[in-house]
Amino acid sequence: MKVDAALQVIGVVRSGHAELETTPIQAGINRAEQAVVEVDEAYSDGLDGLAGFDYAWLVTWLHRHPTFAGPPPMRQVPFLLRGQQRSMGMFATRAPRRINPLGLSLVRIVEVSGATVVFAGVDVVDGTPVIDIKPYVTRFDRPAGDPKCGWFDHVSIDEAATPAQLAVPPDRPPASLAEDIR
Amino acid sequence: MKVDAALQVIGVVRSGHAELETTPIQAGINRAEQAVVEVDEAYSDGLDGLAGFDYAWLVTWLHRHPTFAGPPPMRQVPFLLRGQQRSMGMFATRAPRRINPLGLSLVRIVEVSGATVVFAGVDVVDGTPVIDIKPYVTRFDRPAGDPKCGWFDHVSIDEAATPAQLAVPPDRPPASLAEDIR
Numbered sequence: 001m002k003v004d005a006a007l008q009v010i011g012v013v014r015s016g017h018a019e020l021e022t023t024p025i026q027a028g029i030n031r032a033e034q035a036v037v038e039v040d041e042a043y044s045d046g047l048d049g050l051a052g053f054d055y056a057w058l059v060t061w062l063h064r065h066p067t068f069a070g071p072p073p074m075r076q077v078p079f080l081l082r083g084q085q086r087s088m089g090m091f092a093t094r095a096p097r098r099i100n101p102l103g104l105s106l107v108r109i110v111e112v113s114g115a116t117v118v119f120a121g122v123d124v125v126d127g128t129p130v131i132d133i134k135p136y137v138t139r140f141d142r143p144a145g146d147p148k149c150g151w152f153d154h155v156s157i158d159e160a161a162t163p164a165q166l167a168v169p170p171d172r173p174p175a176s177l178a179e180d181i182r
Numbered sequence: 183m184k185v186d187a188a189l190q191v192i193g194v195v196r197s198g199h200a201e202l203e204t205t206p207i208q209a210g211i212n213r214a215e216q217a218v219v220e221v222d223e224a225y226s227d228g229l230d231g232l233a234g235f236d237y238a239w240l241v242t243w244l245h246r247h248p249t250f251a252g253p254p255p256m257r258q259v260p261f262l263l264r265g266q267q268r269s270m271g272m273f274a275t276r277a278p279r280r281i282n283p284l285g286l287s288l289v290r291i292v293e294v295s296g297a298t299v300v301f302a303g304v305d306v307v308d309g310t311p312v313i314d315i316k317p318y319v320t321r322f323d324r325p326a327g328d329p330k331c332g333w334f335d336h337v338s339i340d341e342a343a344t345p346a347q348l349a350v351p352p353d354r355p356p357a358s359l360a361e362d363i364r
Contacts, residue, residue, distance in 0.1 A: 003188065007282050026319075028321060045256035046273045047274070049270040050273055052274070053274065053329070053330060059286070071190075071225075074227035088230060089227060089229050089231045091225075091316070093231075099225060104316055132281070135331065135332055136325065140208045142210075146320070148235060149320055152317070
């Protein structure tokens with residue numbers, strides 16, 4: 001079943017990353033790097049008030065992971081489990097190959113000026129379409145306590161890790177998590 | 183500009199709410215109520231591993247806020263500012279009338295069984311299409327410290343507030359925030 005409407009692109013990310021394999025896998029672990037959303041001029045008034053927030057969600061369309069050729073596999077090996085070659089259900093991962101290739105990035109708002117949003121926390125390649133910006137609201141978006149985070153609780157995640165860094169070297173077999181996940 | 187792909191519906195929410203005006207405005211302030219996502223059987227293997235997480239993001243298509251008639255206004259009066267009749271840029275609100283009517287709900291996973299996800303934290307009407315489920319990962323999704331949340335920092339938000347409760351009574355003019363926001 002399809003949604004009976006087309007997604008509109010509200011803007012485009014201009015980042016310093018051209019290749020997926022060398023782009024950090026999540027904004028939340030690459031908080032120092034900055035990039036820009038160039039919002040379509042038609043929508044720039046929609047940014048009014050955003051500068052008052054420290055953080056926002058960027059909802060992006062991960063256009064470099066097209067689904068024209070059919071749906072991606074339901075179980076996949078996430079970047080962070082490449083060392084183990086362990087697979088997980090797509091909806092238990094933040095993998096970009098999804099039924100709908102939507103990205104969800106927590107970014108810090110640095111500056112809002114006209115139709116431009118400068119942000120810190122970059123996990124998308126240059127040219128990625130933005131389909132929504134939502135303010136981060138602690139009351140809505142922060143669970144109480146210290147929630148269980150499934151398999152993520154058992155991997156270590158280096159700051160600004162990229163798929164290339166997380167690849168299994170071809171001359172080394174998958175080993176234990178403690179040795180292999182960087 | 184449009185995204186050159188159609189959104190797939192991965193499942194449907196079955197909730198106890200039929201009307202928008204009496205549906206709580208955010209999952210995060212209605213954490214006790216439960217509902218269900220009935221995932222399409224074709225995608226049920228994608229849920230493997232989700233039960234290990236306490237929380238997830240539901241990305242929904244707010245089908246009762248269609249955009250066929252053209253884009254919604256760039257500045258709107260959010261439910262929580264109805265008392266003041268103060269408007270905000272769409273991208274500084276969590277309002278459902280957006281260029282792309284995407285919902286982002288933080289829900290607590292209660293049970294995953296077959297193609298069914300029981301969750302707590304309900305802010306959508308029965309029949310709402312789900313277009314993605316992503317696990318909540320503290321390392322990715324929790325900003326450090328106590329971030330500024332713009333105009334939300336100046337409103338009080340009652341648990342399970344609904345648009346109907348936040349409406350300005352017709353016999354009462356908009357008044358100050360302290361008196362009026364419920």
